[in-house]
Amino acid sequence: MPKGKTYLAAGISGLLAVAGIAPQAHAASDTVTVVLPEEPPSLEPCESKHSSVGRVLIQNITEPLTVIDPQTGEVKPELATSWEQTAPDTWRFQLREGVTFSDGAPFDAKAVAASIDRLQRGDMTCNTKQQTLGGVDIQTTVVSDHVVDFKTSKPIPIFPTMMTVVQMSSPNMTLEGASRNPIGTGPYVLTAWNAGTDITVERREDYWGEKPVVSGARYVWRSESALRAAMVATGEADLTPIISVADADNPETDLAYPNGETTRLRISTTVPPLDDRRVRLALNLAIDREGLKVLFGEEAKLAEQLVGPNVNGFNPDIKPFPYDPEKARQLLAEAKADGVPVDKEITIIGRNEIYVNAGEALEAMQAMWSEIGLNTKIRMFDTGNWLRYQNRPFPEPDMANLHQDQHDNLLGDATFTAFNKYHSEGVNSAVYDKRVDDLIAKAEPATGETRTKAFQEAFRILHDDIVADVYMYHMIGYTRVNPRLDWRPSLATNSEIDLSEIRFRASE
16 A cells, blocks of 8 residues: 655754764665654554654554545545445444454454554543544444454544544553554564664565665754754755754755644633633733744734644634733733732743654743733753643642644544633543533534534634633644755644655666
């Protein structure tokens, strides 16, 4: 199954030397080096929705039952060949035959059931289930070796779309925490993980599908955008999926792409002073989003909801908050007069390299909030510790905080956002509103206009009535690609880098 000139900035040699990297031309080879912004916290298949995990895992080591065509949005077969809905809450999938996991285990209905058990395990929070499947529980029934039934805890009319994010993993994988040794059906197998240094994968010769051109890959990570760009420029690496707009200055190697991500700061809406809508609105009015574009790129679009225009449920009538610091000061004064503790410290929880210029953006926003009289403190975390504050139960539930977040919805439906991020039972939610819960409950089993309008109204309430977030941008990504590669980024690049899509240009 199928899945220019080099820019050398002044001082690059010194930058590479500081990092212990010798500038050199990339040796001709059918392997590639990918430089990422951060080391993955694990390579756990049920954690693949984290971009740091998915960039290594998805379509390389593991594969799902179904995939979405990036051009048409159509759900297509991968490890499943067909499916049908046999009852409002039941789907039957026919599985591809002749497929094995890299450890030799057969891919069959029992293996699919084990993958679903892994997804719903109790020893850890699997973000794929919590963030994408929301509150849906799945019961599997093995019908035959290559036929499996899925019964969901509530009717899910887009269940085949849901399954595009569920990675199939070998039944021989242990269930002891987040795995660092994934075993999948994909065209590559993990060969080494040198903690703090690199990850390597090699092509499987017994892969069931079309043989990829790339025989293997080495993943390294550098937190500085300029260093990642320099490594590709000198041939030390072949591509980096994300660099800053300031470093994307060579049109022959640097490509912009809509990456499907929306950025925000989640507000802890139940903790004073953030439990007062006027304070939450003041936070939004104090931000000069047009001015901040210098950090994100002029192509970034101001966000007013956590999904983009390509998603069913996007509400085109919601408008971004204007920049109005004077109104923000007035709202805070009114709240203070009513006894709201607006002087209380608000903690900003950031994640290193969640996106380019993440720290700089928080510092700029902190300065803007200081201008209107708010007292904020920034705490930056690595991915693992940041996740503690993203997922319930929150480690410091009484702390007034703004949680830096980036969310992609590449599956085209608001169900993959609304429950997890905003329902009272959502694992990432800081919102507790019956109107929103009822609208999500109305939308999820529905189809057509009923589904769309319910999600649209939920997003309107979240923006206008609740002011649940500090809304930022629908993001644009910038990548740098070595001229020896024939590869371009896509909407999915921020979440996965499919090595089988890479080709090599003929040497001149």
